[in-house]
Amino acid sequence: MDLIYCDQAATSFPKPPQVVEAVCRALTETSASGGRSAHRMSLTAARLIFEAREAVADLLGAEDSSRIAFTYNVTQALNMVLLGLLKPGDHVLTSSMEHNSVMRPLGWLAQERKVAVEVVPSPATGLLDPAEFKKRLTDKTRLAVINHASNVTGAISPLNELKTAMGQTPLLVDAAQTAGALPLNVKNGPADILAFTGHKSMLGPTGTGGVWISPDINVEPLFRGGTGSRSEIEEHPDFMPDRLEAGTQNTHGLAGLAAGVKFILATKVEKIRDHELLLTRRFLNGLTNIKGVTVYGPSDADSRVAVVSINLLGWSPSDLAHVLDREFGIMTRAGLHCAPRAHRTIKTFPQGTVRFSFGFFNTDAEIDAILSALDELSRRAE
Numbered sequence: 001m002d003l004i005y006c007d008q009a010a011t012s013f014p015k016p017p018q019v020v021e022a023v024c025r026a027l028t029e030t031s032a033s034g035g036r037s038a039h040r041m042s043l044t045a046a047r048l049i050f051e052a053r054e055a056v057a058d059l060l061g062a063e064d065s066s067r068i069a070f071t072y073n074v075t076q077a078l079n080m081v082l083l084g085l086l087k088p089g090d091h092v093l094t095s096s097m098e099h100n101s102v103m104r105p106l107g108w109l110a111q112e113r114k115v116a117v118e119v120v121p122s123p124a125t126g127l128l129d130p131a132e133f134k135k136r137l138t139d140k141t142r143l144a145v146i147n148h149a150s151n152v153t154g155a156i157s158p159l160n161e162l163k164t165a166m167g168q169t170p171l172l173v174d175a176a177q178t179a180g181a182l183p184l185n186v187k188n189g190p191a192d193i194l195a196f197t198g199h200k201s202m203l204g205p206t207g208t209g210g211v212w213i214s215p216d217i218n219v220e221p222l223f224r225g226g227t228g229s230r231s232e233i234e235e236h237p238d239f240m241p242d243r244l245e246a247g248t249q250n251t252h253g254l255a256g257l258a259a260g261v262k263f264i265l266a267t268k269v270e271k272i273r274d275h276e277l278l279l280t281r282r283f284l285n286g287l288t289n290i291k292g293v294t295v296y297g298p299s300d301a302d303s304r305v306a307v308v309s310i311n312l313l314g315w316s317p318s319d320l321a322h323v324l325d326r327e328f329g330i331m332t333r334a335g336l337h338c339a340p341r342a343h344r345t346i347k348t349f350p351q352g353t354v355r356f357s358f359g360f361f362n363t364d365a366e367i368d369a370i371l372s373a374l375d376e377l378s379r380r381a382e
Contacts, residue, residue, distance in 0.1 A: 003329040004366045009151050009177060009307050009357035010333055011199045011206060015260065022259035023205055026252035033248050035228035045251045052258035053241070059202070059261050059269075060194065061185030062212050069244035070210040070254060074176045074197035075101040076222075077211040080244060081172055081193055082109060082145070084220035090142035091116040093133055093169075095157075096345045097126050097150045100338045102174060106145075116140070124346050125298050126155035134165035141169050149177040152342040152355065153297025154280075154307030156182070163190030170217060176200060177305050180261070181276065183269050186212050193217060198253070201272075201359070203260030208253045213240070223247060272360045276306035279358045279367055283308055286371035292378045296346045296353060309337075309346075309353035312374065314381025317354045324354075328373040332356055 005013050026048060034045035049070070057065035071077045082105045086092060092109075094102060096119050109115040120132045133144060144166050149156045154177075163171050170192035175184065179194075180201030186194055191212075198208030213219055224236040225246035237243055264272065280301040287293050292313030298304050312320055321334035335352040336343050343349040356370065 001329040002369075003331065004362075004369060005331050006356045006358055006362060006366070006370065007331050007333050008359035008362070009200065009355065012201060012203050012359050014361055015203055015205070015256075016263040018259040018263055019203060019205065019256045023252050023256040026255035030251070030255075032251075033228075034251055036226075036248070048251055048255045048258065049249055052254040052261070055258045055261040055265070056196075056202075056210065057212075058265060059180065059184070060196075060212055061187045061189070063187055064215070066240045067215060068210055068212050069241040070208070070249060072207050072250065073199070073209040074174065074195050075209075077195035077197075077209055078102055078145075078172075078174060079105050080222040081195065081211060081213070081219055082106065082143075084222055085217075086113065086115045086142055088114045089116075089140060091118065091138050091140040092142060093118050093120060093136055093144040093166075095120050095128050095146055096122045097128070097152070097155070097342045098145070098147055098339065099151055099174065099176070099342075100340070101176075102145055102147070103341060119341070122345050124296075126150045126153040126296075126342070126346065127298060127303065128155075128157050128162065130158060130161040130165035133162060137166070137169065143170050143172055145172040145174065147174040147176065148182070149305040149307070150297070150339075150342060151177055151307065152309055152337050152339050152353070153346060154304030154309075154357075155297050156303055156305060159190040170214075177307065180264050180269065180272070181305055182273060186214075193219075198257040198260070202257060203263060204257030205253045207250050208257040211244075213244075219244065221246065267360070275360055276358055277301055279362055279364070280304065280306045280308065282364060282367045283356065283358070283371070286367065287374070290371065290375050290378050292381065293374065296348065306358040307355065308357070309348075309355045311348070311351075311353055312378055312381070315377065317352045320354050320377065323377060324370075324373060328369070330370055330373055 030044040032041035173191040179196035198204035199206040223246040227242040317334040324330040
């Protein structure tokens with residue numbers, strides 16, 4: 001049985017061969033602490049980290065790669081910004097489509113620091129209305145935090161319109177589902193802060209991610225410690241990226257991330273987007289011919305990334321995902337996708353949905369096989 005992986009929104013697979021090779025080479029040839037010593041292996045490790053930073057800056061359209069701080073995932077990046085920026089009495093706006101990586105730290109901040117967290121409701125499509133954000137602005141609004149695309153419905157947020165509505169209020173963009181999948185340009189774009197993860201559309205290994213921060217924003221470090229710089233003082237360095245990068249880096253992971261990003265840059269994000277759009281359109285069109293399917297999110301493929309959540313009449317999400325995997329070799333993700341508020345918004349709480357998410361290495365033939373399996377299961381439920 002041929003296996004079909006369509007859980008790309010969780011972690012991309014397969015990785016380009018260059019990624020695997022880069023990780024192995026870093027582990028076997030340069031497994032040292034970058035920036036901590038002057039010997040050749042340490043210098044090579046430091047060079048790998050710098051190359052990763054430069055590659056990510058190129059992908060994000062950042063002029064100064066030092067404004068990018070690496071983390072171990074987007075969750076850490078989001079926590080770093082939210083906990084390092086928001087203070088008691090601040091007001092923050094977010095949407096009802098956010099992941100728990102945003103909602104849980106905001107919930108803690110509301111309880112422990114008395115930060116006023118206001119959740120702007122979204123329609124069932126998941127498409128945000130900038131006017132709803134604008135009318136909720138106050139003189140205490142310190143930040144707005146929005147996912148660029150929903151991990152549940154795939155709905156793409158209108159970031160330019162949101163930033164216009166927010167005015168001078170900084171916009172933190174959770175690009176977990178879009179970095180590597182959609183063209184991004186922080187130099188001329190709406191984000192004041194952009195958090196990303198390496199293991200999804202950036203095609204890198206797990207344990208990689210980071211955040212780009214505008215030069216006019218200062219985030220307090222979440223961690224303090226050794227950086228390899230200013231070792232003569234006990235105060236933590238106040239310059240980027242060291243300010244936000246205490247501790248030994250995930251050198252082999254970042255070597256893999258650099259290889260993944262270089263693959264994207266060589267392939268072109270626009271080409272990747274076009275392919276994923278074709279797959280998404282093919283899937284959405286095919287679903288219209290299957291009895292009992294409910295599709296969530298925007299009806300227009302252009303308004304979403306390659307993420308489609310469904311339910312099938314007669315099947316619970318968990319049972320449907322299980323049968324797809326065991327009988328058809330189709331790997332999906334069922335449930336609430338770490339985004340219960342988003343599922344409340346689209347009226348699928350508490351049962352959730354089955355999520356199909358596609359990537360550059362998925363094929364038309366795989367989409368057709370998935371549609372055939374769903375059609376067979378819809379008839380089995382009659």
